Amino acid sequence: MSSPRAGHVTELEPLHDAWTSWTKTRESLLDTLSLLQDPDPTMRALAEDEFAALKDTLSTPLPTTFPALLVRPS
16 A cells, blocks of 8 residues: 555656756756857857757746646646
């Protein structure tokens, strides 16, 4: 027989996974910031592309994934 706590942990697992993914992506975005100032134009262009992709990745869960995971279905 599983405990009520185990049910809550299982219920929160998707939220935990989404949050973990979001924070890792945010860390990568912050790491990319310094490369945006790189003197090498090729490296700077790569960093700009990476920054844009990471920014898009970060913005997606905010209006969709997190609200869906935080608000219980009625």
